[in-house]
Amino acid sequence: xxxxxxxxxxxxxxxxxxxxxxxxxxxxxxxxxxxxxxxxxxxxxxxxxxxxxxxxxxxxxxxxxxxxxxxxxxxxxxxxxxxxxxxxxxxxxxxxxxxxxxxxxxxxxxxxxxxxxxxxxxxxxxxxxxxxxxxxxxxxxxxxxxxxxxxxxxxxxxxxxxxxxxxxxxxxxxxxxxxxxxxxxxxxxxxxxxxxxxxxxxxxxxxxxxxxxxxxxxxxxxxxxxxxxxxxxxxxxxxxxxxxxxxxxxxxxxxxxxxxxxxxxxxxxxxxxxxxxxxxxxxxxxxxxxxxxxxxxxxxxxxxxxxxxxxxxxxxxxxxxxxxxxxxxxxxxxxxxxxxxxxxxxxxxxxxxxxxxxxxxxxxxxxxxxxxxxxxxxxxxxxxxxxxxxxxxxxxxxxxxxxxxxxxxxxxxxxxxxxxxxxxxxxxx
Numbered sequence: 001x002x003x004x005x006x007x008x009x010x011x012x013x014x015x016x017x018x019x020x021x022x023x024x025x026x027x028x029x030x031x032x033x034x035x036x037x038x039x040x041x042x043x044x045x046x047x048x049x050x051x052x053x054x055x056x057x058x059x060x061x062x063x064x065x066x067x068x069x070x071x072x073x074x075x076x077x078x079x080x081x082x083x084x085x086x087x088x089x090x091x092x093x094x095x096x097x098x099x100x101x102x103x104x105x106x107x108x109x110x111x112x113x114x115x116x117x118x119x120x121x122x123x124x125x126x127x128x129x130x131x132x133x134x135x136x137x138x139x140x141x142x143x144x145x146x147x148x149x150x151x152x153x154x155x156x157x158x159x160x161x162x163x164x165x166x167x168x169x170x171x172x173x174x175x176x177x178x179x180x181x182x183x184x185x186x187x188x189x190x191x192x193x194x195x196x197x198x199x200x201x202x203x204x205x206x207x208x209x210x211x212x213x214x215x216x217x218x219x220x221x222x223x224x225x226x227x228x229x230x231x232x233x234x235x236x237x238x239x240x241x242x243x244x245x246x247x248x249x250x251x252x253x254x255x256x257x258x259x260x261x262x263x264x265x266x267x268x269x270x271x272x273x274x275x276x277x278x279x280x281x282x283x284x285x286x287x288x289x290x291x292x293x294x295x296x297x298x299x300x301x302x303x304x305x306x307x308x309x310x311x312x313x314x315x316x317x318x319x320x321x322x323x324x325x326x327x328x329x330x331x332x333x334x335x336x337x338x339x340x341x342x343x344x345x346x347x348x349x350x351x352x353x354x355x356x357x358x359x360x361x362x363x364x365x366x367x368x369x370x371x372x373x374x375x376x377x378x379x380x381x382x383x384x385x386x387x388x389x390x391x392x393x394x395x396x397x398x399x400x401x402x403x404x405x406x407x408x409x410x411x412x413x414x415x416x417x418x419x420x421x422x423x424x425x426x427x428x429x
Contacts, residue, residue, distance in 0.1 A: 009037050023058050040411045051232060052240065052405065056089060056395050059231045061309040066316065068229060069093070077319045082224040083107065083194055086166060086391035089229055090398060103163075104194075110167035111188035111197070114144050118185065121175055130176035130383050131261040137172040138165070139254035151246035158401075161249050162394055169390050170194065173383050174201035180377065195220045198387075202376075215330035216374060219323040220384075223367055226316040227385055229392025230309075235259035235266070236389075236396050241408040243397045256393045257386050266382040269368035272304035273378050276337045276344075276368075284336065286343040294353055304365030305348055306358060316363040324366040324373075333373045341369050 003018040005028050014036045017029045027050050034040050043049045058067045066073040069088050076085055080094075087095045087103050095103060120140055124133050141164065142148055148161050171188055178185045178201075186201040196212040199220065204210035230236070239256040243249070260266035279289050292300040307314050328338065345361050348354040371381050 007033075007037065007039075009039060012037070019053075021053070023060070034411075040413075042413055046237075051237060051408075052400070052403075054232070054396070054399060055092070056399060057229045057231045057392070059309065061307075062311050064310050064312040064315050066230075073226065073315055074319060077222050077225050077316075080225065081194075082221045082228070082388075082391075083166075085225050085228050086394075089391045089395040090162060106163045107167040107194070108190045110164050111171055111190060113168050113171055117144070121179055121185070124179055126180060126182050128179065129261075130173075130180055130380050131257060131386070133176040133179055134172055134383055134386060135254045135257040135261070137175070138169075138250055138257060141165075141168070141250040142248045145250070148248040148250055158249075158398070162398070165249070165253060165390060165394060169387055170198035171201065173387050174198055176383055177202055177377075177380055180380070193217070195224070213330060215326050219320075219327045219370055222323050223320060223370065223384070224388035226320060226363055227367075227388030229389070229395065233265070234262070236393060239393045239397050240400045240405075243400050244405055244408045246407075249394070249397055252397050253390070253393055256389075260386055260389065261382060266385045268304065268362075268364035269371065269385070270378045270381045272341075272365050272368035273337070273372055273381075275303040276340050279340050280337050284340055286340055286347065290344070290347050290351070293359075302344065302348070302359065304362055304368060305344075305354070305360065307362045310362070312358060313360050314362040317361055317366060320363055320366040320370070321361070324369045327370050327373050331373050335372065338369060338372060341365070 003020075003026075004015040005018060007014045007016065014033070016033060018026055019029050020026050030041055041049070056069065058070070059065065068076060068085065069092060071088070071094075076088075080088075083104055084095060084100060087100065117137060117140060120137065121133070124136075145161065145164070147153065147157060150157075153161075175185045184206060186204050189197055189200050192200060192212065196214075196217045199212050199217060200210050232240075235256040238259040239252045242255040243252040263271070279286065282288075289300065289302075292298045293302045327333075345365070348359055348361055354360070367384075368381065371378075371384065376384070
């Protein structure tokens with residue numbers, strides 16, 4: 001017999017069903033609560049509210065587990081490529097060799113963008129934040145592909161939009177960077193793999209031969225895998241909410257980019273570097289700042305340590321730590337800011353205070369170190385986050401669409417003034 005929860009209100013009892021997921025997660029189904037009792041629930045920030053059921057990503061913060069479609073993040077990061085993981089997230093299964101070759105071939109074919117998009121890019125001042133540039137360029141695809149506005153599009157047409165997004169995102173991301181530094185843009189080099197192509201578009205200069213470092217390309221591929229999806233977070237929920245109105249997929253993804261832009265969501269690795277630079281500017285005494293972090297009366301907080309979801313450890317951090325070490329060695333980087341990062345990392349992993357409180361370095365700490373080593377400006381960090389998260393956003397949008405989910409429409413409890421009469425302006429005190 002199915003489990004239920006009983007609510008007593010107004011002298012009456014109401015029973016609500018309990019639903020259970022494949023990993024034994026349980027939830028009270030309140031879909032009929034208002035109709036039965038006249039009540040709604042209130043949950044600021046939706047911290048205890050499931051907005052949907054989903055078969056894409058499983059996350060257990062208490063145990064430090066992250067799985068895409070049932071596959072552990074550790075195994076995927078070790079054995080897969082980013083595009084293979086993208087296929088898994090979007091279509092539900094790992095691709096066969098034939099499916100993978102077709103998928104990568106289609107993405108390679110669509111990396112170029114319409115030349116008129118350069119006119120849009122040229123309209124942005126060089127001090128424009130690259131996330132604003134990226135979200136605008138993605139949304140502009142609705143104008144270049146107006147067929148995407150048709151909510152009744154067939155599967156082939158939807159897949160074409162998906163391929164276009166995956167193909168053009170690295171081009172747009174690299175162009176947002178080039179706009180910021182005032183350099184001419186580079187066109188895609190389709191002889192290269194996904195990450196190598198992006199790195200060349202980012203860093204190649206006119207009349208200069210650019211060789212992609214395979215260690216860097218591999219590290220970036222791992223980072224993108226680790227960021228590819230993370231359940232119903234702010235930006236993912238935004239993509240699903242906008243998509244629920246049957247807006248174009250490009251508009252929904254653009255909205256997700258804007259949600260990720262906020263410092264409380266996608267800016268964590270940027271905050272890490274800003275903290276390290278502040279410690280360096282203060283003289284570089286890491287012991288001083290570690291003591292400040294231990295002082296509960298001091299407002300200073302270590303950025304990139306611990307995680308609001310993972311209460312034990314961040315499974316992604318263990319994977320990316322090795323990549324960060326490899327990049328620093330391959331690049332031969334000697335940066336005092338990164339030396340400070342190493343000192344903080346050592347302390348957090350060995351100091352009993354941090355060990356007891358599980359204030360371990362998280363994925364944002366190590367990704368910030370990698371991006372810093374590559375010479376990527378801090379305001380570009382979130383752009384790379386968006387590039388990694390794109391397959392998850394697409395998968396969530398696709399799932400919401402295929403499930404026929406209704407338009408999102410949260411309710412509220414009104415706390416404003418009660419009914420009052422209008423007073424003309426000359427009589428207002």
